[in-house]
Amino acid sequence: MARILGIEIPNEKRIEASLPYLFGIGRPTAAKILDHAGIDPNIRTGQLTEEQLVKIAQVIQAEGIVIExxxxxxxxxxxxxxxxxxxxxxxxxxxxxxxxxxxxxxxxxxxxxxxxxxxxxx
The missing domain is CATH 4.10.910.10 (Ribosomal protein S13/S18, C-terminal domain)
Incomplete structure (x- = not known):
């Protein structure tokens, strides 16, 4: 399982569907985060590189999204x-x-x- 900001999200789902596993992030917010990070929403979470996971975490913190x-x-x-x-x-x-x-x-x-x-x- 991939970890974003200390929370594990499922590997087998699309990243757009996996991000809402974080409390405080829904489908529209997940789409916005992926758009800002420049990541394809259809890619599976398990296929993401470490740099892409870090980029997602940076976007969440930069946007000031309060989670968990x-x-x-x-x-x-x-x-x-x-x-x-x-x-x-x-x-x-x-x-x-x-x-x-x-x-x-x-x-x-x-x-x-x-x-x-x-x-x-x-």
């Missing part, structure tokens, strides 16, 4: 800020409810978790 640990830390601090100031979104995060205005009367099971049946006594 730094991005995770940034997102975590933003969530902590929302919960600490007790804004609406922060409260929804705390309670484990949908944050972006979805209905909760039905559905919302992904966010709320497994259904808890409340028994009725006769």
């Amino acid at each position: 640990g730094d991005l995770r830390r940034e997102k975590q601090t933003q969530l902590k800020r929302l919960t600490s100031i007790n804004c609406y979104r922060g409260i929804r995060h705390k309670r484990g409810l949908p944050v972006r205005g979805q209905r909760t009367r039905t559905n919302a099971r992904t966010r709320k978790g497994k259904k808890k049946t409340v028994g009725v006594k006769k």
Whole structure:
């Protein structure tokens, strides 16, 4: 497996499809990176030379793309800020409810978790 900035990406896939294995890089960003690095997006990751891998890493750093640990830390601090100031979104995060205005009367099971049946006594 090839390593870019300390993260292993699969060798058998096209480099355009392998780059999104880095947290913070999606398909459009991967295409932009390869364009700036001057690398064919259809080449397999295992066929890349060491210089090409270094060039990709340099482009990622030069473009200022935040990836992996730094991005995770940034997102975590933003969530902590929302919960600490007790804004609406922060409260929804705390309670484990949908944050972006979805209905909760039905559905919302992904966010709320497994259904808890409340028994009725006769």
